[in-house]
Amino acid sequence: MSEEATTFSLMQDRLIDEASGSGGGWKDFVAGSLAGAAQVAVGHPLDTIKVRMQIEGANVFKGPMDCLMKTVRNEGFLGLYKGMASPLVGIAAVNSLLFWTYSYAKTIQTGSPAITPSLEQITIAGACAGAVNSILASPVELLKVRLQVQYTAAVDGAATFRGPVPLARHLVQQFGARGIMWGFWATVAREIPANAAFYTGFEFAKRRFANSLADGDVNKLGVVPLMLSGSVGGVSYWTASYPLDVIKSRVQNSATPPRGIGYIAVAARDIFAEQGLKGFFRGYSTSVIRTIPAAAVTFATYELSMRALGGST
Template structure:
């Protein structure tokens, strides 16, 4: 994405490459994500990340770590296609219309494009992430409310209509405003590696993707906790009517520590999953252009 070409790549190419990014991210990152969501949404069930890992393995086996995998496998292919495709499009739009005098898009342009892509992909991400989260917190047969992603979507629509599957849209958009930090730092890391190392382009993409994702999660994590709490709230009798109510609930019931619960698995996941995703994206962009 940071490479300069004699002719810019076609706009559709970012959407195509984003599909490959979504597959790579899901395969590498989903087990970490399951542990993160379970720690964020449960009260007293787990003592910590390792206890969650051991109990999940003991009670559910390997399949437990991939619960709710289908929605993001399909969804992240779509989400990364929309996110990275729109990011590529917004960067090109800003470069052609607002930064014409610059040889390349400045850092501020990358930050603005990141913000816009985050808000855009929220429309796809909200329903996908809600279904994923609801399936991930089904710990055993006794508490199993949904038989699968289709059944989950069906029940949500039956209970609350289309609004049901878009529960948490506002919190998703708030969470994804932190894309400013992701794509701004991605550009900073990319340029630093190009200037100060002799790494190949794929290696630069890998390290920049992993490091920038870690920066993103450091800033965005509290908003992610609030988002998950809202998305797994009871549909018929919701506890939270507004985003701020969920923020107050987390603080009052868990204290400040509640906003970083599950951070360990999240930060461990962020580097390998997003490094693989960004490397896949850039590789496809280079290959097809």
């Protein structure tokens, strides 16, 4: 059978699985949406600190606690939730696409949702999911980042926006369509290794926990091992991609949208010139602290939602 025929056959099988309810399909979208909402609710305050640490120099914030105290003192506790509307609305679409693509990429490699993929196949599926997910993640991240750093804009007297819709309208009016896809290639560069590590870390930990069960069935794991596995996935995500995330944040908060793809190297050079290697890890500790509960909730919500819907994980 030719490669094209094999691919078509696998796609056909996938559609049949989805229609019969044994595969992911719409269940991935529903479970991914719920997981994304849980992630934002738990992790956004620390994400705000992380982004501000990445973009502002050491002369603005001495460290995560200084950033936290200044934010709460000057903007109130709700200042930690700036930019939350963008990921809260967009995360449903982003996580749905992410988990669906991941599920589909696994099935393409194994031939059936019923076959357990190897960790190598998990890594490839995660990388594919990250690449596709960038299409939606890039504008959502752009709006989130630019809203989160309005602390500096308010101090400098620059324009500020009350939410993602006015900001998105402003960016399109100023720069056209590329204004809303600002930093797309930087997002792609981060999402591929990040999600490859994200899913691999989660699956590795989940299978380790399942080894303690009599039948080794990962679908029988309880909430605690699922959350611990999610935390491993989250730490893996940031460890694999953090310097790229710093570059992405800097690019998306620049004065004008960059062109081409070479701007990633330019941004990296600028960060190194200003702060040295440590500039690529500003806010890393905050990200790790944040991701432990956020990723735990994300994966546990997804897995339990899929079980409730009768889908395969």
